[in-house]
Amino acid sequence: MSGPTSLAPVLARIGQIQGQIGVGNGSSAAVSGLDLTAGTFASVLADTGSGGAVPADTATSLWAIPWVPGTKPASPAPAASPAAVASHAARRVASSGGGASGSVTWPLHGTITQDFGPTTCTLEPSATVNGHHYAHYHDGLDIAAPEGTRVRSMAAGTVEYAGRYPDGAVVVRVRQTDGSVALYAHLQPGLQIKTGDAVKEGEALGRVGMTGHTTGPHLHLELTVSGKNVDPQAVLRSGRLPGETRTASAGSAASAASGWTPASPLASADGKLTQAALDRFDAVAARIPYHAEIRDAAVRAGMDPLLLASLVKAESGFRATAVSSAGAQGLCQLMPATAKSLGVKDPFDPVQNLRAGARYIANNLRIYGRTDLALAAYHDGKGAVAHADGVPDYPVTHRYIDRICSYWTHYREAAK
Secondary structure, three states, X not given: OOOOOOHHHHHHHHHHHHHHHOOOOOOOOOOOOOOOOXXXXXXXXXXXXXXXXXXXXXXXXXXXOOOOOOOOOOOOHHHOOHHHHHHHHHHHHOOHHHOOOOEOOOOOOOEXXXXXXXXXXXXXXXXXXXXXXEOOEEOOEEEEOOOOOEEEOOOOEEXXXXXXXXOOOEEEEEEEOOOOEXXXXXXXXXXXXXXXXXEOOOOEEEEEOOOOOOOOOEEEEEEEEOOEEEOHHHHHHXXXXXXXXXXXXXXXXXXXXXXXXXXXXXXXXXXXXXXXXXHHHHHHHHHOOOHHHHHHHHHHHOEOHHHHHHHHHHHHOOOOOOEOOOOOEOOOOEOHHHHHHOOOOXXXXXXXXXXXXXXXXXXXXXXXXXXXXXXXXXXXXXXXXXXXXXXXXXXXXXXXHHHHHHHHHHHHHHOO
């Protein structure tokens, strides 16, 4: 066995991986919730030639690096010295609860393969949420990672259950300090905790497995507040337990319901492909970059090509080689993991990028039946829309929807 691994090359490799994959949302946070990915800790060790000989304090320090899936590192990891990172790690995990009261952390690094909320995946059951019926609805967040990847508690709390469900899935259920309950499923047997244990934020619970009904190694994470499933990703991104922010978010929800009105009546349009929509597009196509490719992609997806053109204008300014600071690529600003999931080989190829982006937004239109909700889901993720029971109360999202609808209106008026 080799000697203790130096932290510096491991940090350097993490920095390279994060730079290569462009973790995070695009300039417009396009398709958030489907775009989280990172190299696993095991692959980092292999890449740095450690042979797995990493001392416990190094592993703890690496886990505590303040990188949250879905965000771009503020600076390359190599810029941080091992001593500084270790000091930060100590501050993160030494206090009771593993951090500030009510804080949360991601339970593992991996790739989100299915987000929370309405879905077209036929394996998921139907559900009625907030009075809306969905043919298929996913009540948690799926994060894929290699078998054996360590799973940690997202927040401090008490283990209510640690064992095997009737379907064979190994599950850990933690009641968190705000009263919410987090459920971690499909773990390997041989858990690192037991029922009744108090756990800190970031404390190891077990490892990713394939127990129960599963299509591959991943963590299924559910979060329940007052008996109602909520989007774990929204809570993880907020950095706070839902009970800690309930007062503030209640005011925001009221604002979303009554304080914001889309600037354009097109926000309520279904965005479907019609002959009239094609005629309008053809009337102004000469002034739209990549008009032939946009028309083809929209027709294939069954959506209004002028709406697709408006989205592309907002996302990339019709620049096929556009790359956001967070790594979103091409005309529709697809994140690498999203592009891959949609079968895109070259995200800078206009045809591939447009067809994938059109399929994604057209699917949103079919799910929600309204342009504003479809765009909000493209921008913030379907889970955020389900959690808000409408357009999330984010000013940036409101501006995004209004901007695209404004472009769409301009094109339609020019076609008259």
